[in-house]
Amino acid sequence: MKIKKILAGNYFLKFREVIKDFHPENRQIIGNTGWLFLGKVFRLFISLFMGTLVARYLGPDKFGTLQYALAFSNFFLPLSTSQMSKIITRDLVQKPVSKNNILGTAFTVQIIGGILAATLSIIFIKVIYPQSFYIHLLVAILSIKFIFNSFQPIENWFEAQVKSKFQVLASNLAFVIITTIKIILIIVKAPLFLFASIISLEAIIYALGLIFYYQQDHQNIRNWRTNFQSIKDLLRDSYPLFLSATAIFIYSSIDQVMLGNMVGHSSVGIYSSAVIICEAWSFLPFIISSSLYPSMIKAQNLSQSTYRKKLQKIYDLTSLISYALIILILPFAGFLITLLYGDNYQLATPIFSIYIFTSLFTFQGEVMSNWIVAEGLQKFNFYAKLIGLCANIMLNLLLIPLYQGKGAAIATLISASLANYLCFLFWKQTRENAILTTKALFLPLRLLTLLKRN
Numbered sequence: 001m002k003i004k005k006i007l008a009g010n011y012f013l014k015f016r017e018v019i020k021d022f023h024p025e026n027r028q029i030i031g032n033t034g035w036l037f038l039g040k041v042f043r044l045f046i047s048l049f050m051g052t053l054v055a056r057y058l059g060p061d062k063f064g065t066l067q068y069a070l071a072f073s074n075f076f077l078p079l080s081t082s083q084m085s086k087i088i089t090r091d092l093v094q095k096p097v098s099k100n101n102i103l104g105t106a107f108t109v110q111i112i113g114g115i116l117a118a119t120l121s122i123i124f125i126k127v128i129y130p131q132s133f134y135i136h137l138l139v140a141i142l143s144i145k146f147i148f149n150s151f152q153p154i155e156n157w158f159e160a161q162v163k164s165k166f167q168v169l170a171s172n173l174a175f176v177i178i179t180t181i182k183i184i185l186i187i188v189k190a191p192l193f194l195f196a197s198i199i200s201l202e203a204i205i206y207a208l209g210l211i212f213y214y215q216q217d218h219q220n221i222r223n224w225r226t227n228f229q230s231i232k233d234l235l236r237d238s239y240p241l242f243l244s245a246t247a248i249f250i251y252s253s254i255d256q257v258m259l260g261n262m263v264g265h266s267s268v269g270i271y272s273s274a275v276i277i278c279e280a281w282s283f284l285p286f287i288i289s290s291s292l293y294p295s296m297i298k299a300q301n302l303s304q305s306t307y308r309k310k311l312q313k314i315y316d317l318t319s320l321i322s323y324a325l326i327i328l329i330l331p332f333a334g335f336l337i338t339l340l341y342g343d344n345y346q347l348a349t350p351i352f353s354i355y356i357f358t359s360l361f362t363f364q365g366e367v368m369s370n371w372i373v374a375e376g377l378q379k380f381n382f383y384a385k386l387i388g389l390c391a392n393i394m395l396n397l398l399l400i401p402l403y404q405g406k407g408a409a410i411a412t413l414i415s416a417s418l419a420n421y422l423c424f425l426f427w428k429q430t431r432e433n434a435i436l437t438t439k440a441l442f443l444p445l446r447l448l449t450l451l452k453r454n
Contacts, residue, residue, distance in 0.1 A: 043175055044280055050182050051276055052340040054195060055269070057186050060344055064269030066195060068260040069138035071253035071268075072125055078245040079117035080146035081110055084238035085156050086373040092160035103153045104224030105231055111150035118143035129261075134193075141196045145203035154210040157219070166217060170209030178202040240378030247385035251392040251415055255408035258396045263404050271405040273345045274352035277336060281325050281359065285318045285366040308436065311371060315440035318363040323444060326356055347405070354409040358416040364437050365420030371433055380423075380430050388419025 055063045088106050092099055125139040158167045181198050184190075211221060256275075260268045329336070333356075334349040341348065372381045392415035399407025421441070424434035439446065 043172065046175070046179055048277070048280055048340065050179055053186055054182060055273055055345070056342050057189075058192065058195070058269075060266045060269035062192050062265075062269075064260065064265035064267065064272065065135070066138065066192060067256055067272040068265055068268050069125075069135055069142060069196065070199070071256035071260075072129075073121050073139050073142040074249050074253045075124075075246075076117040076121045076143070076146065077149075077249050078242050079120070080114040080149040081152055081245075084109070084234060084241065085152065085159075086241065086370060087234065087238045088153055088156040089160050090373065092157060096160075099157065100223045101225050101227045101230060103157060103221075104226045105234055106153040106156070107150055107221075107224060108226040109231055109234060110152060111147065114147040114150050117146040121146075137193055138196045141193060142199055144200040148200075148203045148207040151207040151210050154214045154221075157214070158217075163217065166213035167210070170206055170213050173209045174202050174205035177205055237376075237378070240382045241373070244378070244382035244385040247382065247389040248419070251385070251389040251419070252412075254389070254392060255396055255400075255412055258393075258400060259405065259408055262400050267405055270345055270348050271351055271408060273337065273341050274348040274355055274405075274409070277340070278352060278355045278359065281321075282362065284321050285363040308432075311367075311433065312436050312439065314367050315364060315436050316443055318367055319360070319440035319443045322359040322363040325359060330356060351405045351409045354406060354413060358413050360441060361416040361420040364440060365416075368420060368424065368433065368437065372430070377429055380427055383427075384423035385419050387423050388415040391415045391418050 058066065084106060088102060091102050095102065121143045122136070122140050125136055129135050155167050158164055178198050178201065181201070182195070185194055185198070214221065256268050256272060259271055330353060333352045334346070337345055337348050337352060369381060372378060392411050395411035395414060396408055399411050401407075403410070421434065421437055424430040424437070
């Protein structure tokens with residue numbers, strides 16, 4: 001036993017020595033990634049557990065009603081952030097001395113966008129779904145979170161400084177408080193609208209946490225300044241991202257809205273239970289891409305071959321993660337659904353088995369999106385997402401009447417492949433990078449070839 005402890009101690013010391021030998025920037029990236037990973041894993045298991053408790057308590061019909069209202073409000077989410085995060089991070093990395101102007105300008109744009117998003121979501125739900133006051137109430141409650149998304153630029157500051165631990169601490173603080181409240185609501189058998197309220201409450205607590213840790217990092221939001229010329233530049237750079245993000249959020253939520261309108265809210269509850277488990281792992285490519293994004297920008301100044309090799313490694317890593325998840329989780333789909341949600345949600349199993357393959361394309365799309373911003377090719381991202389959205393709507397109209405939730409899952413899988421990969425093969429400006437994605441998607445065959453050679 002003592003020998004094992006000594007060996008373990010020696011391995012730990014060697015690991016520390018290896019880490020010390022890394023370049024300071026690489027050590028910072030590893031530390032930043034570690035904080036993001038721990039924060040997301042912490043949330044993953046607890047949120048899955050709590051999500052299933054809420055779904056069990058509400059049942060497929062009420063849970064589907066909540067998910068319908070959430071999916072509809074998500075149509076307007078891009079307005080509240082203008083999807084300018086990557087632009088803000090890029091500017092903070094390139095022009096750190098102008099941080100107060102950058103952050104102040106972004107805050108002004110986003111708070112105006114948040115108010116506009118909340119207003120439009122309330123107006124449109126009354127037009128599209130006039131028959132239910134309760135749905136109107138849920139959407140109105142959920143739209144409150146849009147206003148507090150205006151503090152998102154603080155996230156970008158932490159990302160640019162590779163200090164994501166502060167973002168994780170703020171996020172987890174909000175998460176712990178909200179989880180406690182959810183447990184209380186289930187115990188006291190609270191009505192549905194209170195479960196919508198705590199979604200917005202989490203956004204409020206998170207914003208306050210970001211402000212607190214920003215101040216703790218010896219920064220001050222009182223120093224932020226709005227530069228009206230910079231607003232024009234920021235909107236010019238980010239509007240293609242805003243358009244593409246709008247397309248993304250609509251095509252990622254349209255299946256639930258169309259299911260609710262064409263089949264019923266219970267079908268939305270069944271479908272959402274499968275989607276929630278499949279998308280629980282989406283934080284993995286986000287962690288990799290956000291931690292490596294600053295270094296990706298810096299690598300542009302290196303040789304093209306070095307830059308391509310770096311990108312290929314990132315694509316290969318995200319591909320490896322997505323294949324590993326599919327192989328590990330797919331065989332236990334039915335068991336997972338029954339274990340987490342109960343017998344009332346068994347119809348979600350075939351939906352899960354289809355939907356999980358979208359990770360192959362959405363994971364790659366996260367890296368592709370960062371590359372597009374770094375290269376200033378945002379308009380192509382919009383074109384791809386618009387094509388994906390149109391395909392999703394048409395496929396949903398065709399497949400939902402035939403296969404209900406399974407049809408919606410098939411539509412999402414096809415549209416995800418178009419929006420995150422296939423479209424980029426047809427444009428000259430993005431084709432070379434899309435070929436890197438192709439290599440990553442064929443990673444299992446490449447690994448088999450390498451093994452055969454050895």
